[in-house]
Amino acid sequence: MNEQAAHTETVPAKTEPSPGKTAQRCMHLDMDTFFVSVERLLDPSLIGKPVIVGGKPFERGVVAGCSREARAYGIHSAMPLRRAYQLCPDAVFLYGRHGHYSRYSDYVTYLIEEQVPRCEKASIDEFYLDIGGCGLVFDDEKEWAARLRRRILDETGLPCTYGIARNKTVAKIATNVGKKRGECIHVAEGEEEEFLASVPIREMPGIGEVTETTLRGMRIHTIGDLARMPSRILYELFGKHGTSLYERARGIDRTPFTIGEKQKSCGAEHTFREDVNEMETFLNTLRYLAARVGKDLRDKGFKAKTITLKVRDYKFNTITRASHCEHTNADHTIYNIAEAAFLRVYEEGTPLRLLGISTSHFVEDYDQMGMFNEDLQRKERLYAGLDEIRMRFGKHAVVYGSAFEMV
Numbered sequence: 001m002n003e004q005a006a007h008t009e010t011v012p013a014k015t016e017p018s019p020g021k022t023a024q025r026c027m028h029l030d031m032d033t034f035f036v037s038v039e040r041l042l043d044p045s046l047i048g049k050p051v052i053v054g055g056k057p058f059e060r061g062v063v064a065g066c067s068r069e070a071r072a073y074g075i076h077s078a079m080p081l082r083r084a085y086q087l088c089p090d091a092v093f094l095y096g097r098h099g100h101y102s103r104y105s106d107y108v109t110y111l112i113e114e115q116v117p118r119c120e121k122a123s124i125d126e127f128y129l130d131i132g133g134c135g136l137v138f139d140d141e142k143e144w145a146a147r148l149r150r151r152i153l154d155e156t157g158l159p160c161t162y163g164i165a166r167n168k169t170v171a172k173i174a175t176n177v178g179k180k181r182g183e184c185i186h187v188a189e190g191e192e193e194e195f196l197a198s199v200p201i202r203e204m205p206g207i208g209e210v211t212e213t214t215l216r217g218m219r220i221h222t223i224g225d226l227a228r229m230p231s232r233i234l235y236e237l238f239g240k241h242g243t244s245l246y247e248r249a250r251g252i253d254r255t256p257f258t259i260g261e262k263q264k265s266c267g268a269e270h271t272f273r274e275d276v277n278e279m280e281t282f283l284n285t286l287r288y289l290a291a292r293v294g295k296d297l298r299d300k301g302f303k304a305k306t307i308t309l310k311v312r313d314y315k316f317n318t319i320t321r322a323s324h325c326e327h328t329n330a331d332h333t334i335y336n337i338a339e340a341a342f343l344r345v346y347e348e349g350t351p352l353r354l355l356g357i358s359t360s361h362f363v364e365d366y367d368q369m370g371m372f373n374e375d376l377q378r379k380e381r382l383y384a385g386l387d388e389i390r391m392r393f394g395k396h397a398v399v400y401g402s403a404f405e406m407v
Contacts, residue, residue: 027164031105038104042097052088054081059271060273074087109127165251170192173199198223199224204249211238266297267357267359303328303329303363304327306361308322309338321345327363342355
């Protein structure tokens with residue numbers, strides 16, 4: 001389980017800031033095989049086995065996370081579960097326990113925020129730490145970073161890898177490269193281009209399969225190759241994205257930290273085990289999803305202004321429709337808005353593969369909006385009671401009768 005023990009720290013010569021100037025330093029920290037690592041803490045018998053989190057092998061979902069043992073068979077995140085089973089039929093397939101993942105993620109966040117004043121949580125298992133001003137607190141960047149990493153492992157049992165550089169892009173690439181090498185990488189200021197030169201272009205954030213294929217067709221295989229391309233050509237090919245690629249290939253990234261920014265979205269999706277074309281099933285699914293999203297919002301203390309419906313048909317065509325409303329975290333409001341959007345976009349008889357509801361544009365829930373609305377107060381008391389039952393007995397302890405088949 002302790003995959004972190006094999007890692008070593010490698011640090012180029014430290015570049016000191018000029019007098020009176022604070023060096024810009026960003027630490028990108030990524031938990032190693034996070035879902036699997038949590039599952040192994042909960043069930044040590046999984047250690048050493050190929051583990052796949054996401055669902056059972058003959059369901060219509062995809063791999064949410066997998067162990068290094070599973071990756072050795074060519075399995076990766078977002079791969080259909082059926083394909084993963086074909087590659088490794090002896091793997092252990094798990095649905096995942098997202099409540100546990102959230103709790104461990106929150107604890108890691110707490111440990112990080114104890115050490116740095118500015119931390120941006122990019123996802124449940126990924127963090128950006130602004131450590132530019134921390135040189136006033138610690139003299140040795142390498143020693144401090146290794147100590148934080150050890151503390152996370154000691155207190156949570158979870159391994160992680162980090163990269164440190166001048167900005168987010170280079171730090172993230174350093175983490176990705178470090179995971180493959182089995183080390184944590186510090187890129188000294190002024191050495192960004194040298195570090196990036198030999199890194200494959202697929203490691204550059206923002207380069208997907210289509211862009212990679214285009215670049216390889218131009219004999220661009222490394223970030224160094226990309227850095228030597230004229231900016232005009234990249235702009236003609238990719239527009240503003242090309243300009244961004246040109247700069248980041250040279251180690252330049254002006255993306256700011258979004259410290260304290262509210263979570264950008266909160267949602268839930270359901271992939272049908274078989275293509276479905278029954279209206280009753282669709283509406284039941286939307287009720288189930290609305291209840292999940294509503295509870296998640298209430299747990300986080302948020303109300304959302306934007307409700308977005310996601311519909312994917314049997315041909316993998318995806319439609320999204322966003323609707324705006326008064327800020328809400330009420331199940332019935334979320335459902336009513338999602339249902340109305342669904343009835344507008346769905347072509348009757350079309351088999352569907354997936355439905356989803358997401359929310360965004362949050363405010364904190366101060367309970368003031370419904371202070372003088374007796375009906376709303378009753379509903380909020382009802383939701384509070386339901387949430388308490390679910391917290392004590394599990395999220396499926398209470399569901400709407402029409403959504404029971406979704407459990």
